[in-house]
Amino acid sequence: MNTNPDNDTDLRRKINSETARMPWAELEKHFAQGSVVFVSPDLDLIDVAVRISHDDKDSISSWMGAGKIGKVTDEQAQAWTEGQALLWTSVVHPFILVQQEKAKLN
Template identity: 65%
Template sequence: MQTKPEQDIELHAKINRETARLPWGELAKHFASGTVVWIADELDLVDVAVRISHDDKASITQWMAAGQIAKVSDEQAQRWNDSNASLWASVVSPFILVQQEKRKTH
């Protein structure tokens, strides 16, 4: 059966409620175990989490090929550690999806 992640309003709401801003220091141990995945700023973190939950391979493959989703690199982890970065995080077991806070324009 084909799932329709864009219509899963309940899961979207649940993931949205459970998404939080966390300091990189709290995510570092998960990075060490290889479970932290970076999501590009142009993507919606909650939408990506819903699509991963639904195993939407087409979208995930497309985003990975475009460099919009990737495991956090050692260099990125070091930059976030050095800057005491705070990231938006969403858990989609076994992964923790992270996204840098988008800057607001005035």
């Protein structure tokens, strides 16, 4: 089995095909269970999902230390509720990774 997160084409395809945009309102129950993790828009959601699925502790620790991934805070949840946010999501059991859309460049 291929365990290199940088060269895992099949897993990347699977995760990419299962990634979808969802309204925050549909994710709130998972947030209440503590299973929703935010991913900074400057990271690649698919890459993060692959590395989490491979339990890449070095990358995960680095991102957490830099505040680029972590459990969704009450403040984030409230802002997304008020803004009726639509977020990119990827499931890496037992977590649901969420990411705001990257700002569009004009």
